[in-house]
Amino acid sequence: MIMIKRKRRNYTSTFKKQIVQLYQNGESESDIAKEYDILVSVIGRWLSQYDNSGSFKEKENRNELENIQLKKRNKELEMENDIIKQAALILA
Numbered sequence: 001m002i003m004i005k006r007k008r009r010n011y012t013s014t015f016k017k018q019i020v021q022l023y024q025n026g027e028s029e030s031d032i033a034k035e036y037d038i039l040v041s042v043i044g045r046w047l048s049q050y051d052n053s054g055s056f057k058e059k060e061n062r063n064e065l066e067n068i069q070l071k072k073r074n075k076e077l078e079m080e081n082d083i084i085k086q087a088a089l090i091l092a
Helices: 013-024 029-036 040-053 064-091
Strands: none
Touching (some): 013 029, 029 040
């Protein structure tokens, strides 16, 4: 049995967004995959990325929980900073 290896292809964010829009307009993942010769799993990944962050870049695909945690930590650090500034004014 001969295995045919697919060449890894890179797609632009614009193309990925067009695929997502086709899906949002009612086309099925399998129909889109056949029409554009893309694996269904790749389309599923793009849909997830777009739903989570509106972006296809890995760095921008933080999940919502992580963003909430980072915002909370940022507020804590701002409060600590304010306390230190006030203490410095009192002790000066």
